Amino acid sequence: MTTKVKTTITEAEWEVMRVAWTAETVTSKEIVAVLKDKMNWKPATIKTLIGRLVEKGLLATEPVGNKFIYTPTVSEEDSVKNVTLDVFSQMCNKKVGTTLANLLAEATLSHEDVRLLEEVLAQKKKEAVDEVACNCAPGQCNC
């Protein structure tokens, strides 16, 4: 579903990225301030995570005075989308509809969210096929 080379973000790294996405530019001190209580992590742990994200190219780093500032190189929306598409690429195409329905049933949604979904669904209704084609290797589903 997605052809570009994926960079995986671990759950712990995801916590750091959320702080960076929210602040847009951020120092390690600011990241530590947000996460040390929430995650019960030591500053050294958080700095290791920041270092890994810099190595992965997900945070750009720039020295300013005697500290470094970090800026996300990928958007939160694209990152969330990639992770979600990854999950769907690991299942039979025929199961995607049911999986989406299950996810929707579990989600707490605003009126605005529902309106957006109705828009997408109206479009999907126009494009719907009689049967979704299976994309699996023999032995990996019962299609």
Ligand SMILES: [Zn+2]
């Ligand atoms: Zn299949």
